[in-house]
Amino acid sequence: MTNTRQIRKNKLRDFFSQPANIILVVFLVLLTITTIYPIITMILKSFTITTMETMMFPAFDDGDLFVDGWIKLLGGSDWSKARFYTPFIHSLVLSATSSFFAVLIGGIFAFFVCRTNIRWKGIISTLFIFPYIMPSWTIALFWRDFFVNDNIYAYNGLFTSLFGLKVPEWFVFGGFPIGLTLGIHYAPFAYILIGGILKNMDANLEEAATILKTPRSRIITKITLPIVLPALLNTVLLVFASSISAYSVPVFLGSPADYSTLTTSISFFKTSYPSLQYAVGLVLIILGLTILGINNALTGKRKSYTTVTGKSSQISYIDLKAGKTIIAVIGMIIVVFISIFPLIVFFLESVLVDHTSYAVSNWTSLYWLGDPNNKELISSIYMYEGGILRMKSIWKALGNSLLLSVSCALIAGTCGLLTGYAVVRKSNTRLAKIVSTLAFLPYLIPSLAFGLAYLAFAARATFLMNSLALLVLLGSIKYMPFATRSATGAMMQLSAEIEEAAILTGTPWWKRMVRIIFPIQKSSFLSGYLLPFISCMRELSLFVFVIADNRMILTTFMMYFDEKGLPQYGNAINMLIVLVVLFINLSINKLTGASIDKGVGGN
């Protein structure tokens, strides 16, 4: 008996003597609390009646458990069709549209940049990333203000003013523009994922086909496309999972055409049916998990494509001959339209007194630099508190956004690094597989639903309610998969022998991490810190229902201005976000070599 106990004790001691095991156990507990528990509270909330709902369901008292909300939601009545089933279908359609456009635009650009001798690759590649840095709804606002005309709304936008042409309503409001603008926003994401594969694929097959005089079109359809197909499908699913959670884009481009989605339904339920917002949030989570299932199935199939592995020993560019300039010009026009032109319009609209007139006489610097104490200007021009660069609340929000983003990056990056390390070191154990799945789960849970889960969680831990700490926790867990994925990839490239050699010399674990592992894969690990930072700086959906004070961080402040009808401030803040992110991305790139594409690509 004593012997068995001693054996168990020794086994336990042996188990916990390995840092990777300690990390896995710690993260198993942490991730269960931060990922599973909020979902459980969300489930409970969806079955608990609230004060306002007692008016709709008078048989119940405030706080009672009830299923009537779910029945009303899923029951199939006209109301249920209008508030659930139609938005559900809309969400699926627009996410599919968004995925299609993201892969189409991103894939074509990735192909030309990575596989051809097109001109101006560097500048095209850099500018193409811009829409991913901008909050998605700012692209939507740009689209609306550019194409709107008085056949469908009150006034004419820039396009009609310049060319006298009026586009139909479906082009400005509804499912198509929502899908397209989200597609433009996520195109850089597709570009980086597909580009990563194209850049690293072995060119021998293409070379062989070229020698055998196979036509170029046949090489693309029969060799290149099948090679990138897994990345393509993976991208489709990831963009789909992100788009289904989009909230603000459907608000600006959907609501004028009564085009509702699951996310706008959640917003509607907040007032009269608060429990149903959690119910719809759970539906979004189920959709996310379904996507995870499909993703896993495809990853399994991906093994059949393993005729191509590792880095290419040679890079073969398709010679576009005279077309390399023509295609580059076309590419630049598209990139300028989706990356630079919106920024110019945002800047112009941040200096216009009347946002529909671009005449120079209508320009002012007051929305940027105006005196916050001038009461006359406050009531005649600003309608708020002065220029954004002189507004205390903006600096506070910028400080909060930076603090939030840096904290999330540090926590998510470090936790992701540790998890990635432990998962790779113990890759054959069940514990590692569970932790790996738990760590990836938040990525598949739509941002809005994940935010709602944390709102329900904070209701039980009220010290977190309305605090920056809640946002830090939420952001860190949500973005941890970026870092975990990046760290796992980096660790898999790193031979275990290097660490084993250090173990033999008696180097402690922390020293091995800091002095050996981190420096070797510094660039990949830093990308795991950079991506959560950038995502957090421009994030809205994740935080929008968790923050009570809209002025707490820059993105919610910006949405606050856009909803208040003060687009000058909204546009100025957008410029501020883009500039801050670009500055930090560039600085980190110059200092360390890490960049956003390495994090997104995960290669």
Added chain:
Amino acid sequence: MKKKLLVLFLAMMTVLSLVACGKKEPKEELTGNAKIVSDASTMSIEELAQKAKEESGDFHIYSTSSKTDKVVKAFAEKYGLTGDFSSTNVKEKDFYATIEELVDADNKSTDYFVTQNAVSVGQEIKSGRFINYVPVVDGAAKSNAYAFMYYTKEFSVKKEFAEQLGLTNVWDLTDDSFTNSIIFKKEGEPVNELMMMEMTTDSWSKSLEEAYDAKYGSGECAKAVKAANVKNAGQLFIQKFIPKTTNNSSEGDIAKAIVASTTPTIGFGTVSKYKSSGEPSIEEIVRLNEMQGFKGFIYQFYAQVSKSTDRPYTAMLFTNYLATEEGVSGYIGKDLGIYSSTSTVTKNLSALTDGYIMENYDEIKDIYAETLEFIEKVRAGN
């Protein structure tokens, strides 16, 4: 044996039923802050100020107005109160879910509420989370849900189109020619739902019926109501009006769109979005507040003490401050269409509000569920 058990069971049930029938509902005893507020209902402002000075800790307000933060800071300065005085601005659709969680958790940093929506406020008072205090300031409104300020919403159109449209009756807005020409925040603005609910009450339905008959002929409204299979003229108006509108999530944006309009477009929203000196200028539009049927809509800003506050006297003093000209001026400023509910501050209050639909919890609480279902049905196009 079975029979005996059955008899015993029936006897017990009978006794229990009799006990239940004879049992009188105990008169609800006020406790905590509800009792403090009730006991202090007749205290003078000086007495409240003295008591407020004795209180310590921070004073935090949850408000649907961004202006509350400045107002509460000015209030603390005026009375020389110590502690941090601040406000969190929350959108109405997020407001009640947030504060319910906080009050239920007895969060001591949740001291006071400045908010809108008669129905939600009525429900929160009923639940005990809001404690209603009626200020003792001269002329202050006496209500079981105290509101210190009125906000006016109206239809408006750009000046150059006003004459061309010649709108004199609210039913004109339901003409087919106005399809997609009316911008109205039909989603995400619960007070607009309350306006529509008020339309279906007897008095406003009657007014709408008269307006309909004035446009189409005597007795025509009753026929139209019957043909449309709706309850009354109020529901008929909702059914005909909503499909003509285009949704916009921002009333500020609606005001700007009206001023910038290049085609006849009508907007509905808060009058204060237009500026007497600034953009969008009130000079460029015509306020359509003389149409037969109703002039517009007035919703209220309520001032309520939190059940969980640890500064109840400060809260009551603040309510009195809001009832004064000085207090409410922090909200009104130079804005148009906003009035204090205190009759000594707004001298011609009844004239200003006459003809406007005004939200009223007692009038709509019983028809709330039914009318909301109806509105949603119309919004969904059914």
